[in-house]
Amino acid sequence: MRSKLDLELVSVTKRYGTTVAVNAINHLFHHGSYVCLLGPSGCGKSSTLRMIAGHESVSEGAILLGNTDISQMPPARRGTAMMFQSYALFPHMTVLDNVAFSQKMKGIDKATRHKKARELLELVGLDTLADRVPAQLSGGQQQRAALARALITGPEVLLLDEPLSALDPFLRIRMRSELKKLQQELGITFVHVTHGQDEALALADEVVVMNNAVIEQAGPAREVFNAPKTEFVARFIGGHNVIALNGKRFALRSDRVQIAPGADGGLETAVASVEYLGTHVSLGLVGPGDTAINAMVPEEEFFAKPLEQGSQVRINWHERDLHPLAQ
């Protein structure tokens, strides 16, 4: 069902000179959903986000928020707000003034804008640090300040360009759950650009996988992971093998590869590498025609019958775990 605040891209193209960064993409972002734009470097994710924000012009096509074409509007009037990778906080201003900045530009009086800024700082848990300058904040706190600053305009769509990339791995995982919680509390749309597959799967109600300036596949995180449609998606989303059988190509999840020494059927492979990963052991296998196959074996199962580099092992799978890929 469509809502009045859905965001829609209609045949949106971005050209920089002769480079086509985004090629006639169509997509409907449902209001109130957490969407991750996922793809390798240079696939057009940031250009897409910047066009939605109004920081980059649209070469062709339209961007609709509800029934309004926002593609020619100035950024501040669109109903969108952007949080940048570097947070872009003003170093000489207090956190409170950073958050209140856009309200100051609108000519809103000091008492009103500070009251609003304090509300936002409370929302992100920074109310006690309002009088500090950005250099006196940790990476995670700077990120929250940047979030509060973006949210003060009351956007219907928050655009986040690699918001977690500046954080160390531990903090990244903590902040990503905070982002999700915040999105759920606010009930607005978050569009989050990342090249991290784990991040997209952990956060997104919908994952939009881009490649070479187009959307290769979009859908709920589980659907994209369990049924990748193309070889690119299967490889990029991770955790899959691409195998050729009878002239067709299939995706097969690494954790669905069964290690069945001595069993009939399946494929005969050689163990090229063994990596202990805690919950699983990752086996690098080489099958007929030098096909590389990865098997993720639960650690208990592996250590019940350990294998070594150079061992021969027969692998198998259920027919239902083979997903045909577009040729």
Ligand SMILES: Nc1ncnc2c1ncn2[C@@H]1O[C@H](COP(=O)(O)OP(=O)(O)OP(=O)(O)O)[C@@H](O)[C@H]1O
């Ligand atoms: N201002 C620009 N001028 C010229 N070409 C650009 C400009 N910005 C981006 N491009 C090109 O457009 C293509 C898409 O870039 P974009 O930044 O949208 O990709 P991305 O998927 O966000 O990549 P990354 O993950 O590296 O940020 C690339 O080929 C890039 O070199």
